Amino acid sequence: MIKVNKEDMEYQEGMTIEDILRKKKYTFRMITVIVNGRVIPKDQHSAYRIMDGDNVDVVHIMSGG
Amino acid sequence: MDLLEMKKAHKLLARMDYELGKVEKGYTNRTLYINLSDNTIKTKPVTEQMKEIFIGGRGFGLWYLWNAITEKTKWSDPENEIIISTGPIGGITQYPGAGKSLVVTLSPTTGSVMDNNTGGYFGPLLKFAGWDALEIQGKAEKDVIIYIDGNSGYVTIEEAPLEAVDSHLAAEQFTAMYADSEEDKRNVAVVSSGRGAENTLIGLLNFSFYDVKRGVPRMKQAARGGTGTVFRDKKIKAIIVKYSGVKGDTNGPADKQKIIDAGLRLHREIYELDKVQNRMREVGTAHLTEIMNDYDLLPVMNFQYGSHQDAVKLSSDVFKEYFTQGLPDGCWYGCSMACAKAVDNFELKTGPYKGQKVCVDAAEYETVAGVGANCAIFDPEYVIEANFYCDTYGMDIISTATSMAFVMECYERGIINKEITGGLEIKFGNKDAALELIHQMGNGYGFGKIVGQGVRRMKKIFAEEYGADPNLLNDIGMEVKGLECSQYVSKESLAQQGGYALANKGPQHDEAWLIFMDMVNKQIPTFEDKAQALFYFPLFRTWFGLNGLCKLPWNDIEPADNGLTDEPAKVPEHVRNYVDIFNGVTGKNITKEDIILQSERVYNFQRIFNLRMGYGTRKYDIPPYRFMGPVTKEEYESRAERYDNQLKELGYDIEGKTVEEKIKMLREYREDQYQKLCDAVYKRRGWTPDGVPTLETVKRLGIHFPDVVELISKHQ
Amino acid sequence: MKIVKTKPELCNGCGACMTACSKTRYKVEDPQKSAIRVKENSEKPGSYEIIVCNHCGECIPVCNTEAMHRARNGAVRIDDVKCVGCCICVGFCPNNAIFTHPEINEPIKCIACGACTRVCPTGAIYMEEK
Numbered sequence: 001m002i003k004v005n006k007e008d009m010e011y012q013e014g015m016t017i018e019d020i021l022r023k024k025k026y027t028f029r030m031i032t033v034i035v036n037g038r039v040i041p042k043d044q045h046s047a048y049r050i051m052d053g054d055n056v057d058v059v060h061i062m063s064g065g
Numbered sequence: 066m067d068l069l070e071m072k073k074a075h076k077l078l079a080r081m082d083y084e085l086g087k088v089e090k091g092y093t094n095r096t097l098y099i100n101l102s103d104n105t106i107k108t109k110p111v112t113e114q115m116k117e118i119f120i121g122g123r124g125f126g127l128w129y130l131w132n133a134i135t136e137k138t139k140w141s142d143p144e145n146e147i148i149i150s151t152g153p154i155g156g157i158t159q160y161p162g163a164g165k166s167l168v169v170t171l172s173p174t175t176g177s178v179m180d181n182n183t184g185g186y187f188g189p190l191l192k193f194a195g196w197d198a199l200e201i202q203g204k205a206e207k208d209v210i211i212y213i214d215g216n217s218g219y220v221t222i223e224e225a226p227l228e229a230v231d232s233h234l235a236a237e238q239f240t241a242m243y244a245d246s247e248e249d250k251r252n253v254a255v256v257s258s259g260r261g262a263e264n265t266l267i268g269l270l271n272f273s274f275y276d277v278k279r280g281v282p283r284m285k286q287a288a289r290g291g292t293g294t295v296f297r298d299k300k301i302k303a304i305i306v307k308y309s310g311v312k313g314d315t316n317g318p319a320d321k322q323k324i325i326d327a328g329l330r331l332h333r334e335i336y337e338l339d340k341v342q343n344r345m346r347e348v349g350t351a352h353l354t355e356i357m358n359d360y361d362l363l364p365v366m367n368f369q370y371g372s373h374q375d376a377v378k379l380s381s382d383v384f385k386e387y388f389t390q391g392l393p394d395g396c397w398y399g400c401s402m403a404c405a406k407a408v409d410n411f412e413l414k415t416g417p418y419k420g421q422k423v424c425v426d427a428a429e430y431e432t433v434a435g436v437g438a439n440c441a442i443f444d445p446e447y448v449i450e451a452n453f454y455c456d457t458y459g460m461d462i463i464s465t466a467t468s469m470a471f472v473m474e475c476y477e478r479g480i481i482n483k484e485i486t487g488g489l490e491i492k493f494g495n496k497d498a499a500l501e502l503i504h505q506m507g508n509g510y511g512f513g514k515i516v517g518q519g520v521r522r523m524k525k526i527f528a529e530e531y532g533a534d535p536n537l538l539n540d541i542g543m544e545v546k547g548l549e550c551s552q553y554v555s556k557e558s559l560a561q562q563g564g565y566a567l568a569n570k571g572p573q574h575d576e577a578w579l580i581f582m583d584m585v586n587k588q589i590p591t592f593e594d595k596a597q598a599l600f601y602f603p604l605f606r607t608w609f610g611l612n613g614l615c616k617l618p619w620n621d622i623e624p625a626d627n628g629l630t631d632e633p634a635k636v637p638e639h640v641r642n643y644v645d646i647f648n649g650v651t652g653k654n655i656t657k658e659d660i661i662l663q664s665e666r667v668y669n670f671q672r673i674f675n676l677r678m679g680y681g682t683r684k685y686d687i688p689p690y691r692f693m694g695p696v697t698k699e700e701y702e703s704r705a706e707r708y709d710n711q712l713k714e715l716g717y718d719i720e721g722k723t724v725e726e727k728i729k730m731l732r733e734y735r736e737d738q739y740q741k742l743c744d745a746v747y748k749r750r751g752w753t754p755d756g757v758p759t760l761e762t763v764k765r766l767g768i769h770f771p772d773v774v775e776l777i778s779k780h781q
Numbered sequence: 782m783k784i785v786k787t788k789p790e791l792c793n794g795c796g797a798c799m800t801a802c803s804k805t806r807y808k809v810e811d812p813q814k815s816a817i818r819v820k821e822n823s824e825k826p827g828s829y830e831i832i833v834c835n836h837c838g839e840c841i842p843v844c845n846t847e848a849m850h851r852a853r854n855g856a857v858r859i860d861d862v863k864c865v866g867c868c869i870c871v872g873f874c875p876n877n878a879i880f881t882h883p884e885i886n887e888p889i890k891c892i893a894c895g896a897c898t899r900v901c902p903t904g905a906i907y908m909e910e911k
Contacts, residue, residue, distance in 0.1 A: 006587045027359045028581070029342050032628025039629055059588070060581035061627065062602075062620050062634055158867040248863075251846070277847050313866025313886040322883040328880070332872020393845045399867030401843070621830060 003055045011052040017045040020056060030061040068242050076224040078209065079104035085218045086195030088317040091153030091650040096125070097196040097220065099211060101299055102143050102203030106220050111197050118767060120611035123180045124667040125198045126169025127674060130178060133202060136677050140291070141298050143204045149256070149304075150198035151188030154650050155613020156316040157399070159328035160642070162615030164189045164397020167271055172290035172570075173266040174464070174519045175433035175547035177678040178671060179570050180291055182610050184285030184396025184405065185272025186254035189613070190215065190308040193315050205300035211406065212243070215308030225302050231259045232271040233457040236282040237270040239305050240275060248408065252274040254281065257302065258293035259459025264509030266518025267464040267549075268293025271456060272601060277287030281424045283407060285396045289573055290548055297459070309770065311398065319652030327642040327649070333624050339564045343621050346386065348381040349404035350430035350617075357434065359702075362554045362580060364439040366493050367470035367698050368543050368691055371554045375443035379433050387411075387427075402618050404429075408449055415500050416454055416507075427447045427452040435466025436554035440473055441493035442617070451503055458507035462518055463573075465506065467549035469499060471520050473541055480533045487511040509673045520544040540696040545688045546571040546680065555692050557707070558584040559735075560595040563742050566688035567599065569671045575616065576603040582634055584611050596745035605635070607664035612647065615642040619643075633649050666766045669750075670773075676757060677776055683743060683756045694735045698724045701731075753781060782855030785817065785833045786895050792829040794819055798897035801811035805896040807885065814882050816891040817906070818904040831906060834878040834891035840849075840870035855911065856893040864888075 002011050004020055012019075017033050017040060020026075033040045034057040040048050050056065094111045111125075119128045126148035133146045148169045157163045166188030172179035191199055194215020201211070208224040228242075229235045235257040244250040255273040270293045271284040287293075318324055338344050354376065357363035361371035376385075387408045394405040408425045427449045435452040437443060455462040469491075475481045476491045483490065489505075489512055491498045505513025515526060520542045528535040542590060543550040548571025555561040561584070564577030570656025579598050582588045589595050609616050620636050630637045640657050647655055655663075675681030695701040695706075701708055701724050708731055711734040714721050717730050751762035757780040763769045799815035803904040807814045841849050848863035848888045849870055859870075866886040871879045880889040895908045 005585060006590075025359045026585075028356050031624055032633060034628075057586070059586050059628065059633060061623055061636070062578055062581055158865045277845075311865045313868075325881050325883065328868055329872050332869055336873045393843055393869075395845050398845055398865045399869060400845075401869045401872060 002050060002053065005056070005058055009044065011050070015050050017048045017050065017056070019043070020050065021058065024058070026058050026060075028060050032059045032061075033057070068238065071227040071238065071349075072242055073223070074225070075210075078222040078224060079106050080219060080221045082219045083108065083195065085215070088156070088192060088315060090317055090319050090652050091193060092121070093195050094358040095196065096129075096198040096200060097213070098142035098200045098202070099220070099222065100764050101201065101205040101209065101222065101301070104222050106222065109200075118666050119664055120152060120667070122150050122155065122165070122167035122613050123182070123607075123610035124182065125150045126167055127178065127667065127671055129198070129200050130169050130171065131670075131674060131719055133200075134171065136679065138171060140171045140176070140295055144202060145171045145686050146200055146202045147292065147299070148198055148200045149188065149191065151192055152613035153609055154316075154646055156189035156192050156651060157318065157324055157646065158311065158313050160646050161328070161331055161395075161400055161402045161618040162397070163399065163613060163646075165609070165613045165615055166287070166607070167610050167613070168270060168287040168292055169327045170292050170295045171678075172293045172547070173294045174291070174521065175571055177546070177680050178674045179290035179292060180610060180671070181270075181289050182575065182615075183270070183272045183287040184274065184615070186251075186274045186397065186510070187256055187272045187304070187306055189311070189397060190252070190306045193308045193311060197651060199304070201299065201301070204298065208300050208302045210239070211304045213304075213306040215306060215544055216755070221757050228302060230257075230263075230297075230302060232257045232284060232459055233453070235303055236271065236273040236284060240273065240282045243305055243307050248281075249309060250282070251277055252311075253305060253307045257459075258447065259457050259507070260298050260509075261455070261458030261460035261517070262293035262297040264514070265351050265460055265506050266291045266294050266519055266522070267461045267468075267517060268295075268297060268459050269461045270296055271459065274396055279389070279407065279409060283405070283424065283426050285426070286455060286461070287406065287458065288463065290459075290570060296631055305455040315763075317652060318650045320398040320649045323649030327645045329616060330735045331622070331639070331642060332401045338625060339402070339622055342623065344381070345402050345404045345617065345621055347390075348385050349394070349406040351381040351384045351428060352404070353430040354433050354438070357430075357456060357553065358438075360580075360585065361557070363434055364470070364552050364554050366441050367439060367474040367541060368550070369474070369697070370703050371556075373438060373441065376438055378443040379437045379445060379448065379489065384428060384433070387445060387449065387626045399532060400615070400618070402622065404617060404621075411449055411453065413453065414446075414450060416436035416504050418457075418461050423453060425449050425453040426456065426539075431552050432462050432466075435463055436469070436499065438554060439466055439470040440499055442496045442499060444496055447496040447500065450500060452629075454500075454503050454507060458503075458666060460507060462515075463551050464549040465503065466552070467543050468516050469502060471523065472502070472516055472543055475527060475538075480527055480538070481531060484753055485512070485531060519547070520549050521547045537696075540690045542689055543691060544572070545692070547704060548684055550571060550692070553578070553580065555580070556694055559738055559742055560589055560598055562688060562692050562739055563746055564596065564600050564603070565692060567686050567743070568603070569668065569675065572688065572692075575604060587632070589759050592741055592745035593749075595634055595742060596749040599746045600749045601635075604661045604668055607658050607668050608643070609662060611667060614643075634675060662766075667767050669762060669766055670768050672752075672758060673763070673773055673777060675712035676780065679716045681757065683754075684781070686743060687739070690732060690736070693739055694731055695728060698728070701728050712735040755780065757781070782836075782893065783895070784836050784856070784911050785891060785895070785898060786909045787831040787833065788905050788907075789829055789831050790817060791903045792822055792831055795828045795904055797900040797902065798906055801900040803892060806889070806892075812813065815825045815886065816880065816889050817897050818880065825829060831878065832878050833906070834874075835876060836893060836911060837875065839855055839875055840873060843869050843873045845869065854893070857890070858870075858876055858889055858892050859890055861887050875883060
């Protein structure tokens with residue numbers, strides 16, 4: 001089990017940040033992904049592998065109207 | 066009709082010649098007062114106190130209106146005013162989004178004070194013509210125009226019987242009439258409205274800017290709360306300002322380099338990052354449609370649902386095909402964010418201009434979401450057509466859309482029928498009926514006359530005259546304080562419910578948009594966190610309206626390393642830019658904390674203004690339940706898993722319960738949460754438990770004018 | 782058309798080009814008012830970078846006022862009457878080759894007049910067909 005924005009998500013072997021974003025339908029572009037307190041640059045999202053128990057925050061900046 | 070003939074028909078009512086002003090550190094230090102009842106034109110000085118407390122823009126508007134009216138004044142009384150002012154930063158050309166005009170008046174739909182923030186060239190050109198604000202009181206007998214010549218130095222009030230009222234024509238006619246040549250057209254700015262402003266309570270003002278590449282005047286809207294209805298009620302056909310000679314230093318900045326440096330930082334950021342962030346230059350705010358749909362925030366069918374399978378038909382990629390590309394769509398000089406998209410050569414299919422090819426300023430997110438998704442009409446050409454007519458008729462498209470969505474739901478639920486609608490089958494998804502209704506509203510006939518009064522009045526009419534259940538109407542009629550809601554679903558974000566319903570003028574997202582922070586990021590879990598967000602963000606955003614600024618360049622682009630900062634939601638580097646440009650213009654030395662303090666003064670003053678007009682307490686801050694949660698069975702079922710889980714987590718026993726029972730439980734909980742949110746927000750803002758600023762607060766802010774103290778003392 | 786081309790390896794950093802440019806354009810000898818800029822490489826002392834507009838024209842469509850245009854001789858130029866000094870062109874220049882100065886309302890940009898090349902003692906800048 002991992003945490004994504006404070007909510008539980010089933011852990012799957014080999015899952016990447018990109019997988020998580022897809023699964024959560026996080027399509028907004030102005031986001032910062034933080035895994036266990038460390039910012040992971042955008043260009044690593046497709047390769048970065050999540051470990052079981054990781055705490056992932058996908059911080060969306062506001063925008064809107 | 067010939068322009069010369071139109072101009073010849075003008076009858077001069079009053080003229081004032083004036084010394085040309087000079088802008089010093091963002092101010093001309095005087096304002097222009099006009100009374101249309103007795104044709105007075107005069108100059109008023111801007112005091113240091115005004116600048117210190119109210120800064121400019123919306124602040125000046127509120128102060129003038131406060132002094133012009135009494136608590137008994139109605140929107141249509143002659144003493145009501147329309148005040149237009151940009152603000153000290155407004156008119157600089159080096160920083161994106163720095164040419165906004167702020168408009169303040171008493172609203173026909175809310176009965177209280179209304180503010181709008183719009184693009185177009187009027188505000189800056191007015192200042193460069195020598196005036197920090199234009200204040201219009203009184204009512205003319207026949208249609209008039211006000212003309213301000215900022216190069217020759219005179220102001221006139223003239224009867225103008227022949228020009229068009231509808232804005233796309235009025236802007237074109239007046240621009241051509243007052244420009245000396247094609248090159249001179251960009252120096253003319255027109256404020257106009259349309260026939261719909263006469264026939265509804267939701268009239269808007271169009272502010273023109275001449276697009277030199279397309280060769281047409283284009284328009285941005287001061288749309289909310291019936292400002293255009295007041296304008297037409299005063300019999301104003303247009304206000305025209307002319308000033309040629311805009312340069313990088315016309316705003317008289319104290320330290321121009323500071324402004325240039327900040328501007329270059331942002332230009333560079335937009336150049337490098339916009340294409341991978343929000344694509345504002347490419348598609349404008351239309352990019353939000355698909356985002357909101359993905360996050361279940363796109364209002365569908367009168368805010369019942371948050372997404373729809375057909376929303377893809379209204380996505381930004383679809384609109385991109387219609388937009389004329391490769392043109393710099395800024396609504397004031399220097400805006401590299403350039404979100405103001407346009408569709409050229411659009412052939413109209415309905416209405417009085419059917420068959421004509423027009424340039425439409427289309428389409429922003431609010432329009433697409435409102436007349437599109439919220440009415441379940443997923444047809445881009447219909448959206449563009451509705452956009453054109455709402456604008457040229459002078460009707461607020463947000464209020465039009467939210468009113469129409471409400472009517473459609475009422476029709477589908479059998480609350481109203483064909484007999485009442487005059488044969489209109491006004492169902493969700495019926496674009497022909499929707500366009501027909503827009504024409505009825507604009508032209509003031511049939512069922513359109515009722516819809517044009519807005520949701521609040523329709524609720525009353527449907528209940529009193531057609532026997533509808535007032536409770537249901539109150540739950541699904543998406544207005545607060547008499548203003549129709551803008552196009553975001555706030556149901557799953559308590560903070561945004563507050564962002565909407567606590568907003569001074571009514572539920573408009575320009576005060577606070579906290580949905581991502583709250584619902585998605587879960588950064589503000591406690592009441593105190595939410596209250597802090599509802600303290601900071603509305604104040605931060607108020608500041609744009611004091612200075613003539615646009616909100617978008619603040620957080621619709623972010624520096625590459627913004628995510629690494631302490632508070633990414635605030636975009637700290639851009640806050641630094643704002644401190645720099647304010648100081649660069651005014652020569653003052655404010656800090657980022659002062660930004661909040663400056664806003665806090667005006668924000669609290671506006672809250673107290675609401676109180677003075679008979680509102681401004683807790684009971685006026687409570688939204689209809691659909692802002693907070695599912696009203697109907699279908700709504701509950703559309704998110705059943707989410708709602709069931711929430712109830713279980715809260716310890717409710719939902720085993721074997723019917724949907725109706727679960728709706729009741731959830732409602733009880735959420736309404737209670739909302740009250741607790743109000744408690745926390747009022748406390749954080751320094752207000753009483755009933756939502757009135759305390760004496761201590763107004764003293765701390767320096768807005769303890771005798772009449773303010775007298776008023777709030779009754780509510781302590 | 783001929784534009785200013787560079788061979789930075791020949792540059793000795795004397796700055797004559799900047800003086801000549803500002804004098805031609807603004808009648809003062811002030812490198813801060815020059816449309817060509819010579820900068821010493823911070824990592825390699827004694828070697829220089831020369832920044833000057835290559836007249837690619839990417840700034841033309843971003844200009845709000847049509848001040849930025851391609852002149853008949855092919856050079857990209859600013860019409861000072863139309864320009865409102867917004868500096869979008871400066872921020873959107875792919876080569877960072879347009880400059881600003883607080884005393885001058887319009888951005889400072891090469892007009893391909895060649896004055897700088899005529900004073901260069903080393904041949905580090907010269908006029909050549911684009």
